[in-house]
Amino acid sequence: MTDAPKNVVYCGVCTFPPEYCEFGASLPRCQKWLEANHPDLFTALYSVGGNVVAGEKGALDELDSDSKKLAKAIGKEEAKLKRVQEKKASTMIVIKRIERTKKKRVTSVLNLEVFDVELKKAAKQFASRFACGSSVSKNNQNLEEIVIQGDVSEEVKAYILQTWKTIPEKNIQLIEEKKKKKPEEEV
Amino acid sequence: MFKKVHPKEDIASQSQVKSSVQRNIRTKLLDQMPELEKHLDELMPKKAALTVVKLREHISLVVVNGEVLFFNHFDEAYYPTLKLLHKYPALLPKLQVDRGAIRFVLSGANIMCPGLTSPGARMDVSLPEGRVVAIMAEGKEHALAVGITKMSTDDIRQVNKGHGVDTIHYLGDQLWKSLFE
Numbered sequence: 001m002t003d004a005p006k007n008v009v010y011c012g013v014c015t016f017p018p019e020y021c022e023f024g025a026s027l028p029r030c031q032k033w034l035e036a037n038h039p040d041l042f043t044a045l046y047s048v049g050g051n052v053v054a055g056e057k058g059a060l061d062e063l064d065s066d067s068k069k070l071a072k073a074i075g076k077e078e079a080k081l082k083r084v085q086e087k088k089a090s091t092m093i094v095i096k097r098i099e100r101t102k103k104k105r106v107t108s109v110l111n112l113e114v115f116d117v118e119l120k121k122a123a124k125q126f127a128s129r130f131a132c133g134s135s136v137s138k139n140n141q142n143l144e145e146i147v148i149q150g151d152v153s154e155e156v157k158a159y160i161l162q163t164w165k166t167i168p169e170k171n172i173q174l175i176e177e178k179k180k181k182k183p184e185e186e187v
Numbered sequence: 188m189f190k191k192v193h194p195k196e197d198i199a200s201q202s203q204v205k206s207s208v209q210r211n212i213r214t215k216l217l218d219q220m221p222e223l224e225k226h227l228d229e230l231m232p233k234k235a236a237l238t239v240v241k242l243r244e245h246i247s248l249v250v251v252n253g254e255v256l257f258f259n260h261f262d263e264a265y266y267p268t269l270k271l272l273h274k275y276p277a278l279l280p281k282l283q284v285d286r287g288a289i290r291f292v293l294s295g296a297n298i299m300c301p302g303l304t305s306p307g308a309r310m311d312v313s314l315p316e317g318r319v320v321a322i323m324a325e326g327k328e329h330a331l332a333v334g335i336t337k338m339s340t341d342d343i344r345q346v347n348k349g350h351g352v353d354t355i356h357y358l359g360d361q362l363w364k365s366l367f368e
Contacts, residue, residue, distance in 0.1 A: 020289075
């Protein structure tokens, strides 16, 4: 065989070499990706005999029951994807400023995990960015949130937008939470 | 093997190994895969730091420059990762399974003899049991799994029943996914 390493293209969606995409549930997306990124490979793989979906020549008959199963899996995957996207669109990242004592505040960040952010890592990043304590903890609704010591809500917002580009700005909400049962106003 | 063990989460220890251990690993690799000789210096420059990452269940990974190249179980044979195998397809002897088997192998099934003896499959080499092999597939260019033979190829042909090759590492398992993170 040749000495030089072979360059293998991997699908950007399912990470398989494109010829194996047809066995994954994300096939339609894989096809789109391949068409956009490697059009030559796309035509080589998928346009045999005019049948774009199931690819290989002659193997169609034996695949019949398989392809039904696959179609089902594809449907499921699509639905799942849609759900995730809807959830992403509808959830708000809530940045809350919470008053601890009169002058001390903490900032809590909710719902980051919906946008595929690893909370633990994010907390660490916040800690080093803002030079303060920051940790993941469960709040009283049993949801995971990141608690940052100090009032950094504006900065957190800017930092989130800058670090995770997939998060749209309109999905971030700033809230201030003051201590209740205190008749006098904030000093 | 990588169905349950996650290479990022189940790390037991991680250390740069000393040069003697490194030498051991090299000779072992070369013993097993003579084809590797041409590429070894390129893959593991003698000066580069070699890290051995130990996982749960006695799996260890050989990592060079942050890239997982090989792994093994206990002190047995080394397996190349699929990504490496795709780059250097000549590393391992190849067995080819028929098209119907691909789906199952991709979900981690071991390879049954009939999948290796049917018309779409090929066994061009004669191998004893316990050899590391690349699993190719009918009509495909690249390997889809790495396995170890449970019977010699002759037996596979004759008996034609039961597990022929144990699948160790396949496209889409945890190790494969971790290669892309």
